[in-house]
Structures are given as structure tokens and as C-alpha cells.
Amino acid sequence: MYVIYNPTHVRHDPPYEIYDGVRAPYAETAARAEAIIARLRQDSSYRITRPRHFPLAWRRRIHHPRYIRFLRERSGQLGEAEALNPSYFITDTYAPIVQHTYRVAGQAVDVALTAADKLLQGENPVYALCRPPGHHAEHLSMGGYCYFNNAAIAAEYLSKHGRVAVLDIDFHHGNGTQHSFYERSDVLYVSLHADPQVRYPYISGFEEEKGRGQGHGFTRNYPLRLGTTDAEYLGTLRNALRCIASFVPDYLIVSAGFDTYAHDPIGGFALTVPCYQAIGQAIAGLNIPTVAIQEGGYCVPALGDIAYAFLQGLQGKNL
Ligand code: OKP
Ligand code: ZN
Numbered sequence: 001m002y003v004i005y006n007p008t009h010v011r012h013d014p015p016y017e018i019y020d021g022v023r024a025p026y027a028e029t030a031a032r033a034e035a036i037i038a039r040l041r042q043d044s045s046y047r048i049t050r051p052r053h054f055p056l057a058w059r060r061r062i063h064h065p066r067y068i069r070f071l072r073e074r075s076g077q078l079g080e081a082e083a084l085n086p087s088y089f090i091t092d093t094y095a096p097i098v099q100h101t102y103r104v105a106g107q108a109v110d111v112a113l114t115a116a117d118k119l120l121q122g123e124n125p126v127y128a129l130c131r132p133p134g135h136h137a138e139h140l141s142m143g144g145y146c147y148f149n150n151a152a153i154a155a156e157y158l159s160k161h162g163r164v165a166v167l168d169i170d171f172h173h174g175n176g177t178q179h180s181f182y183e184r185s186d187v188l189y190v191s192l193h194a195d196p197q198v199r200y201p202y203i204s205g206f207e208e209e210k211g212r213g214q215g216h217g218f219t220r221n222y223p224l225r226l227g228t229t230d231a232e233y234l235g236t237l238r239n240a241l242r243c244i245a246s247f248v249p250d251y252l253i254v255s256a257g258f259d260t261y262a263h264d265p266i267g268g269f270a271l272t273v274p275c276y277q278a279i280g281q282a283i284a285g286l287n288i289p290t291v292a293i294q295e296g297g298y299c300v301p302a303l304g305d306i307a308y309a310f311l312q313g314l315q316g317k318n319l
Contacts, residue, residue, distance in 0.1 A: 001125055002047050002123050004051050004114045006050055006051050007037075009132070012101050016083070019093070061153070083097070083098050109134075119291050130295075133150070135177045135255045136149075138180075144200060149180060167244060167253070167254050170257020171266070172205075182212055182215050185214045188218050192236055193205050207223060224236060228260075233271055234282065237282055241282060252288040252289065252290040254293065277310065277318065277319050278313060280315075281316060283313075284313065292311070
């Protein structure tokens with residue numbers, strides 16, 4: 001299968017995040033994507049390919065021009081070792097800007113769009129190894145390690161060619177993706193995540209959120225308890241997949257976060273590595289052309305094996 005990857009992501013490397021006013025090491029490290037690509041390189045059936053550049057107009061279909069300009073200008077003003085924690089255009093304290101943030105975040109959008117394009121050319125499944133992630137990025141704001149919403153932009157791109165479902169399996173609710181399509185009936189957003197009452201992003205991902213206006217019924221949230229096990233997760237996933245199947249999408253985007261893993265330092269579920277093969281296989285059972293887009297996952301020593309298990313499953317293969 002095709003893996004779209006751009007090694008220049010390493011240049012977006014903020015030194016710290018801020019949790020309740022206190023500095024902590026930045027969890028969304030370059031080592032995450034490097035661990036995944038190193039594992040995939042061990043299997044020659046994974047065809048690792050650089051992205052091509054797409055017109056900036058695609059970003060503007062999801063993000064406000066003022067927000068994009070803010071990110072570009074502020075990145076451009078920073079020196080090599082500087083980090084800016086902006087006061088505006090941000091929903092929390094988890095998305096500092098460094099010198100190369102604008103460029104690298106834009107390249108992650110190209111990774112997602114190149115993968116979507118491969119899907120249109122008949123490749124299936126396709127994996128976009130995006131970094132930084134995107135599902136918390138909103139129309140007018142960054143947050144949660146996310147700057148441009150790679151999955152939302154890819155969904156918007158594919159929606160010109162058919163009905164699109166987004167399945168978000170990151171531990172955290174994808175507030176940015178949900179809001180991008182909240183009033184639309186041509187893009188379905190379905191998410192499994194930690195109960196937002198007790199985990200980030202706190203403000204969205206509740207079961208009652210179902211879409212608005214024409215979009216009513218086209219958002220579906222499955223909040224799960226902390227400590228969720230393989231069996232519980234797979235049971236809920238089956239319900240989510242039924243919801244997706246009844247929408248009859250032409251394309252499926254999976255916001256693939258691996259912070260549901262038992263030993264993830266940020267997450268709080270109990271999933272094991274083999275469960276990711278089962279998740280991938282269950283998704284493959286839908287038989288819908290699928291692009292997986294990388295979101296979170298912070299247990300660096302396990303990320304290679306988790307991603308490999310998931311992608312093998314997505315191809316209907318065993319470990
Ligand atoms: C981004 B993604 C750790 C708190 C972490 C930020 C979470 C961002 C998650 N002290 N809060 O969805 O993986
Ligand atoms: Zn996450």
C-alpha cells in the first residue's frame with residue numbers, strides 16, 4: 001500500500017506545552033512519526049512516497065484566511081530557537097508556534113491530499129503519515145498539537161467526488177473535524193473517544209451532539225469510559241461501523257490516533273497491539289475506499305508496532 005510521508009516534519013519541534021500554566025515536555029514529537037516510518041520500512045510492500053503540493057485554496061475551504069495569515073506571519077517572525085504561545089487563534093495551550101510550524105503544517109495537508117488523490121486514482125487503502133496532526137484544528141483556531149485540519153481538508157477534497165464518512169478513532173474527540181461538517185449532510189463524522197467530561201478537549205464530543213440544520217443526524221459521538229478494554233472498544237466500533245455503512249459513503253477517512261493504547265502517556269484506555277489489527281480489519285470489512293490519516297499516539301516505543309498492526313488489518317491481512 002502507499003504511505004505518503006514527508007521527512008521535513010522534524011522541523012516543527014516545539015520545546016514545551018503548557019498544562020494549567022506549567023511547562024511540560026512537548027508530547028507531539030518528531031520521534032513519533034520516525035518510529036512509525038522506521039517500522040513500515042521493514043516491509044517492502046509499503047511504498048513510501050513524498051507528497052505533491054496542492055493549491056492553498058484547499059486550506060481556505062476549512063480555515064479562515066485571517067487564521068492562516070496569523071499562522072504564516074507569526075511563524076515567519078520567529079528565530080530558530082524561539083517558540084510563541086499565542087494569545088489569539090488558539091483554543092488551549094497545546095499548540096505553540098515555532099519557526100517552521102506554518103510550512104510543516106502545510107506540508108502535512110499536502111500529505112493528506114496526496115493520499116486522498118491516490119484514492120481517487122484507485123489505490124486502496126492509502127496511509128497519510130501526517131505530522132503535526134490535525135483533528136483539533138478549527139476554522140479559526142489551532143489547539144491540541146493541531147494547526148491545519150488534515151482530515152477535514154481531505155474530506156472536503158473527496159466530497160467533490162462523492163459522499164464522505166470520517167471515522168475518528170483517536171483517544172480525543174476531533175472537535176475541529178466535527179465542527180467543519182456540523183451543518184452538512186454530505187460528510188458524516190463518527191468518533192469514538194474518551195468521555196469529554198473527564199478528558200481533552202472537554203468542550204465537545206458528547207453523545208447529544210448530532211449535527212445542526214441539514215447536518216442533523218450526520219454527526220455521531222461514542223464517548224467511552226477511561227480504562228476501556230479491547231472487547232469494549234471493538235463492540236462500540238461495530239456500532240459505529242454500522243452507522244457508517246447505513247450512510248453508504250463513497251469514501252472513508254480514518255482519523256487514526258494511537259493514543260488509545262494501554263501504555264500511552266496521555267491516553268487512558270487499555271487497548272493492546274493486536275487490537276489495532278482487529279480495528280483495521282473491522283474497518284476494511286466495510287469495503288469502502290479508505291484513507292487513514294495519522295492523528296495522535298504518544299507511546300513512541302510502541303507506535304511502530306501499533307501502526308503496522310492497524311495497517312495490516314486495514315488491508316485484511318494478519319500480523
Ligand atoms: C492531541 B491528539 C497532557 C495533556 C494533554 C492535550 C491533548 C492533545 C491531544 N498533560 N492535552 O488528539 O492526540
Ligand atoms: Zn489524541
